[in-house]
Amino acid sequence: MTPSKKASHPLSGTQLTGAEMVVRILAEEGTDVVFGYSGGAILPTYDAIFRFNHDNKRADGTDQMPLIVPANEQAAGFMAAGYARASGKVGVCMVTSGPGATNTVTPVRDCMADSIPIVVICGQVPTAAIGTDGFQEAPISSIMGPCAKHVFLVTDPAMLEATMRTAFEIARTGRPGPVVVDIPKDVQNAALTFAGEGRLPIPGYRARLRETERRVLSDDDCARFEALLAQSRRPLIYAGGGVIHGDAAGSLRAFADAYGIPVTTTLMGIGCVDTTAPLCLNMLGMHGTAYANYATDDCDFLIAVGARFDDRVAGVPAKFAPRAKAIAHFDIDASEINKVKQVHWHHLGQMDRALDRLREYLDQRGFTPDYQEWHAHIAALKATHPLAYDRNSAAIQPYAVIEAINRITRGEAVVATGVGQHQMWAAQYFDFKHPRQWLTSGSMGTMGFGLPAAIGAQFAQPQKVVIDIDGDASIRMNLGELETVTTYNLPVKVVVLNNFGDGMVKQWQRLFFDSRYAGSDKSLHQKDFIKAAEADGYKFAVRVDNKDDLDRVIAEFIAFPGPAFLEVIIDTDAGVYPMVGPGMSYAQMITGDWIPARDSTVVAEKVDKADLF
Helix, strand or coil, X not given: CECCCCCCCCCCCCEEEHHHHHHXXXXXXXXXXXEEECXXXXXXXXXXXXXXXXXXXXXXXXXXXXXXXXXXXXXXXXXXXXXHHHHCCCEEEEECCCHHHHCCHHHHHHHHHHCCCEEXXXXXXXXXXXXXXXXXXXXXXXXXXCCCCEEEECCCHHHHHHHHHHHHHHHHCXXXXXXXXXXXXXXXXXXXXXXXXXXXXXHHHHHHHHHHHHXXXXXXXXXXXXXXXXXXXXXXXXXXXXXXXXXXXXXXXXXXXXXXXXXXXXXXXXXXXXCCCCCEEEECCCCCCHHHHHHHHHCCEEEEECCCCCCCCCXXXXXXXXXXXXXXXXXXXXXXXXXXXXXXXXXXXXXXXXXXXXXXXXXXXXXXXXXXXXXXXXXXXXXXXXXXXXXXCCCCCHHHHHHHHHHHHCCCCEEEECCCHXXXXXXXXXXXXXXXXXXXXXXXXXXXXXXXXXXXXXXHCCCXXXXXXXXXXXXXXXXXXXXXXXXXXXXXEEEEEXXXXXXXXXXXXXXXXXXXXXXCECCCCCCCHHHHHHHCCCCEEEXXXXXXXXXXXXXXXXXXXXXXXXXXXXXXXXXXXXXXXXXXXXXXXXXXXXCCCCCHHHHHHHHHHHCCC
């Protein structure tokens, strides 16, 4: 173990059980809420949390480390993820062995895919019983190993303290991710001496972190970037979730604003720039705005920041940004460089420092580009190809629901979503003025994510309006968490856009499977969401099926001071457009009936002859 350089801990030498040690370290790591479900193998640590909270109250008399109990361990993992996404801190989930731990596999993989820092603490059968197929035993280190950033199985009680500290270190540093700590019951009960310091020796990992920390842009690096930018007439920043995870949103905004460079974001990058800003193009990709996708086709210098060219953005890599004469890439993970697209310039390191250094260098050089024609082109794309839908339809359009909520929240709400059409409509039609307001399952696309993530976010941002935008199919996955909202009297606002089925699956089936709705039509299901919400204690539980009532009810819904549930019966034929189908380029984008498409042949000819201008 590597000793820290801090002064001796005031509790150094104190005798604690392993369980008490775990709770003490949680407190020292800044954990102010734990999400989890109890069981035999984790009982010692749950008891330690109970006693810790009894002895350590906040000024208002509440528990210092409240334990939030969901209906299911999967939801506990998503609550920890929602907390981490909304706060930037490490979320903590604590579950028992066997099924308790295996129920967290999906949130662990979800966090790994989206680079979200959580620590999952699992109880395990006693050390001597491991491998005997004991009651509620599961090989968690083997199961979680491929899903997590790292997994620890603590069989030596003397290593528990250092392991716990190291778990938080690994979760939050570098490219963040989930860390699982599997703790046998006898280790939790062991009598130990608290050191107050020490971490495990992970020299290779720390060496890579130090190398990343030391990397700064040299004058030569900056000069090469300047040369590429100076040659460009149509630069475009393509920003991803790494900007938010790296707390680089402020630096990105300053860089983009300094030189007037338009910005488009991935699904995970939403909020890293103010979506109401004139040069924000919103989301690009499979269901990105038409103007963002067309601008990506038209740009001549693509600047990727914390983005990874995933298949929902660059479905056909060879045709992604086809007119870009150069691509630059800022990232913290070396494995992402040249993984999908070959780039002409890259920087591995902290993005905020790199962007600030580059801006300082360009300012000293007097770099003052003129992108007026590009700005005019962007404005024309926005004016010609805006998001649009049938506003005269008698049926309630889902887009109108989002717009009505957005008019009240004005880009300041924290929005969590399930996965499906409602997720994309929320991404398209909500405004987000700040990072960490948009919480969604990106890479894994996990249905049932929205409601528990919103619960976690409400603990992270108690003063914010937190809204779960969900679908009737997605919310069913973790419907039991409606009761969790009312149990803890959380003012989470839950919206169910009900189109009686798996809307996104049905859209694909309409487009690519001759409208054969295999397993996706739920119009015969008997779920009464309003009765379910009322049974779980919601005082505001309202269904809207009349378009004329929408604005009034939404205003009442948002204004309601406690937990509120709103079901909106929407047009069952409403689709998510634009849509870039599998194997299609942006030039082949399907824009639907209400968003004008452009003639890609004419544009290509225009580009070939006049370089767009």
